[in-house]
Amino acid sequence: MRPLVALVVAALVVVGCGADRAPTGSAPAAPSTAAPASPASGPALAPIGATETARVVRIVDGDTIVIDRGGGNEKVRYIGMNTPETVKPNSPIEFMGKEASAANAALVEGRTVTLEKDVSETDQYDRLLRYVWMGDGSGAGSGLTMVNLALVEQGFAQVSTWPPDVRYVDLFTAAQRVAREQGIGLWGPATPAP
Numbered sequence: 476m477r478p479l480v481a482l483v484v485a486a487l488v489v490v491g492c493g494a495d496r497a498p499t500g501s502a503p504a505a506p507s508t509a510a511p512a513s514p515a516s517g518p519a520l521a522p523i524g525a526t527e528t529a530r531v532v533r534i535v536d537g538d539t540i541v542i543d544r545g546g547g548n549e550k551v552r553y554i555g556m557n558t559p560e561t562v563k564p565n566s567p568i569e570f571m572g573k574e575a576s577a578a579n580a581a582l583v584e585g586r587t588v589t590l591e592k593d594v595s596e597t598d599q600y601d602r603l604l605r606y607v608w609m610g611d612g613s614g615a616g617s618g619l620t621m622v623n624l625a626l627v628e629q630g631f632a633q634v635s636t637w638p639p640d641v642r643y644v645d646l647f648t649a650a651q652r653v654a655r656e657q658g659i660g661l662w663g664p665a666t667p668a669p
Contacts (some may be wrong), residue, residue, distance in 0.1 A: 486626035522591040537575025575631035593640035630660015
């Protein structure tokens with residue numbers, strides 16, 4: 476774990492102020508089975524903003540869930556990243572969209588999560604904007620996992636920021652760089668033509 480922390484810190488230093496640029500690159504590619512080492516979890520990573528807990532009612536897609544904070548169902552849009560579309564009206568399912576939705580479901584479906592607010596409360600569609608955390612940090616070797624970051628690390632999401640909600644942009648950018656370098660998920664080898 477320590478070499479990974481050093482790698483992430485070095486990447487953050489290199490990223491610097493240019494981290495808020497939109498990702499560029501070639502067309503998405505087929506998923507790889509390799510997974511990067513994960514800075515998304517561990518005792519050192521924890522929310523630093525206002526938090527509350529909620530139960531995940533259902534998964535909408537790779538970057539949106541429906542939660543209940545005790546007052547009924549509300550949509551939550553993950554901050555700092557974007558996954559391929561699967562439910563956008565009048566649009567086809569995008570490459571890796573189903574895989575991103577499945578990965579999101581595997582992480583949070585039916586579970587209690589911690590929601591961390593950045594600056595904005597909601598987006599233009601009235602979805603809550605949050606970083607979503609799993610785990611409670613109790614016990615030896617356990618910690619919290621930021622779902623937003625985990626999906627970027629696994630190659631299911633690209634970094635996508637909308638100021639002023641940029642608290643973890645450097646972590647997201649470093650994770651995306653590692654995923655690209657390892658050729659996983661969206662960054663994997665090109666899909667052969669049928």
